[in-house]
Amino acid sequence: MKIIENQNFPHERDLYGADGLYLKNCTFDGAEDGESALKEGKNLKLERCYMNLRYPLWHDEGVELTEVTMTEFCRAALWYSQHISIRNSKILGIKALRECCDADIAGTKIVSPEFGWRSCGIRMRDSEAESEYMFFMAKDIRLNNVRFRGKYSFQYVENLTIEDSVLDTKDAFWHAKNVTVKNSVVKGEYLAWYAENLTFINCKIIGTQPLCYCKGLTLIDCEMEKTDFSFEYSDVNATVKGSIQSVKNPRSGRIVCDGIDELIYTDDSKYQCECEIQIRQVA
Secondary structure, eight states: OEEEESOBOOSTTTTTTOEEEEEESOEEOSTTOOOOTTTTOEEEEEESOEEOSSOOEESOEEEEEESOEEOTTSOSOEESOEEEEEESOEEOSTTOEESOEEEEEESOEEEOTTTTBTOEEEEEEEEEEEEESTTTTOEEEEEEEEEEEEESTTTTOEEEEEESOEEEOSSTTTTOEEEEEESOEEEOSSTTTTOEEEEEESOEEESSSOSOSOEEEEEEEEEEESOTTBTTTOEEEEEESSEEEEEEOOOEEEEEESEEEEEEOOTTOSSOOOOEEEEOOOO
């Protein structure tokens, strides 16, 4: 690879179409307001670089970023690219990752509204993220040891696995399909409405009106805190440790728990609700 060190690239398409570059301690900055610096490149390795200009990595193949900082002005940083590795970096610009495929992210801080839209094959671990509409309509996503804060996350996502993570969100997993969440804390309002094949294993679920209008919903050894009006019109099979604040019109399946403070069936239910409720006997 051609090695370039300690240089600045301020112009539009400064390194357009490059193949086989190793950039060390370089910057993409300046009054020129250059954009698309590395568009349509291949086999690009960036180490300890500072990126302060727009659209740097579009339509690229084979990108490695290590200890790279993308500022809030580095908007739409990675679009339509594939085979991406990001390590120990900071991604702070809006719409940072979109319609990308095969990305591995580790040890990275992400503050990026609309992160990960329509992307596939994304793996993220040991990282923290803040975003609205994170991974909207994305597929084949795996998160491990991620701390996330934001709104409207994982909507219309398919094939998502989350483990050992903490999510502080709202309206998460709406219309999601084939999702498994293990050993995690999920806090938010109106979680997972209209989801299909959603499984929580050994999780703590916190927040109002969760898990409504779901199909194929499973909870295994979970806790539920401040979860009023849970499971409305859902097909659910749940084993819950402790009590549930309230359950409303569960459509079918079985709920096993230590108690339900309020079980609500309304006369205007549009479904025939035949869910079995089993309260454990406490010794």
